[in-house]
Amino acid sequence: MAVSELIRIATRSSPMALAQVERVRQELTALHPGVRTEVVPVTTSGDRWQGALSELGGKGAFTKEVDALLLAGRADLAVHCVKDVPADRPLPAGTTWAAFLKRDDLRDALVHPGGLTLDELPPGTRIGTSSVRRVAQLSTSHPHLRCVPMRGNANRRLEKLDAGEADALLLAVSGLERIGMRDRITEALPLETMCPPIGAGVLALQCREDDSETIEAVADLGDADTWREVTAERMLLHVLQGHCNSPIAGYGRAERGGRLSLRGRVFSPDGKTVLDAHEWAGPLDPATLGTSVAVALLRQGARQLIDAIPH
Known part of the structure; x- marks a missing residue:
């Protein structure tokens, strides 16, 4: 690859998304010291909307604007959390996965200001989450707890918790680690207690199908076991x-x-x-x-x- 090669990376503009891109940039630079990268941030409809995701057409609300930048040629690479990319329909025509990075922790984390574990929470404790997956599993294992809807990126949800809008939060361990908030984790929940979403803890790199140069440049960032999983x-x-x-x-x-x-x-x-x-x-x-x-x-x-x- 030419030293002057520039790779433009499209991403959501949340603190976590930008931290994820920084990881990709660092790994890419270590692999190809001559490569230059430029971040192309976008605020998606999913980031702007605070209601139920289903009203926006589901998870694609977090990815379609990023896809559009890629397809329009305004970016060469997109970084996604696999769990946010719909799997009930194929990737947008003309794009492909170039790599899945080595998987991070796939567990969910409980964040409780008083340091209690999930099993120690008293009846009626308000758990902030808008995830139907988390709500269903808590209803099975801890029916005495009360889930209250809470949207927004992880930083925003932690602010809402600190403001008293909930008594505890459920967030992804990997997400809290990426934004440097691992110290907020009270308990990492076993997979038997809280089964993760599809694609948990995995960052994916998406390119245009015909952009063989970028695909070749980032392919070695991928992890074979993660690809299989x-x-x-x-x-x-x-x-x-x-x-x-x-x-x-x-x-x-x-x-x-x-x-x-x-x-x-x-x-x-x-x-x-x-x-x-x-x-x-x-x-x-x-x-x-x-x-x-x-x-x-x-x-x-x-x-x-x-x-x-x-x-």
Whole structure:
């Protein structure tokens, strides 16, 4: 790659998104010392809107403006949290994934100013979250707690907690680490207690399909195990055709011997119905594993459960 090469990186303009881009810039510079990068920030409709995401058409509200910059040629690379990228439809035509960075912590974190763990919270404690996935699982495991809607980026939610709008928060461990707020974590919740969203803890790099130079420049930032895990997870979500109001959770795990496992869970919004599937694949194609786990959930009634939820 030429030393003068410039890579323009499109991103949401929240503090976390900018921190994520900084990580990519550092890794890219370490790999290609001659490369120059320029950040092209955009405030998305999802960032501006404080109501329910379903009213904006779901998770695509966080990505479509970034996609537009890429497709218009005003940026060469987009950095996304995989969990924010819809999997029920393909990536915008003309774009492709160039790399999935090594996965960070996939757990959810409890933030409680008094230092209590989830099991220690008294009845009626207000938990700030707008995630249907978190609400459903808390309704199952801790029905005595009360979820109160809370949107906004992680910094904004922490401000709302400090202002007394909730008694505790649930946020992603990886997100708090990225914005330098790991010290706010009271408890990292086990995956058995709070199954993560599809793509948790993974940053993805998206390019135009025809931009072979940029694809080649960033491809080595990718992690092979993370690629396998995310491919299986996103195929699971794609086959289930979940929407932003359907509480779906799951995670893949690549093991040293090459085995890959995938856990998938679908909940009713009130947490009263829980469907669960967990399968392993050896050298099996990750997408086939994702399909297989989705079919196991569909056999348990996932289609009827998802379709019954308004969106």
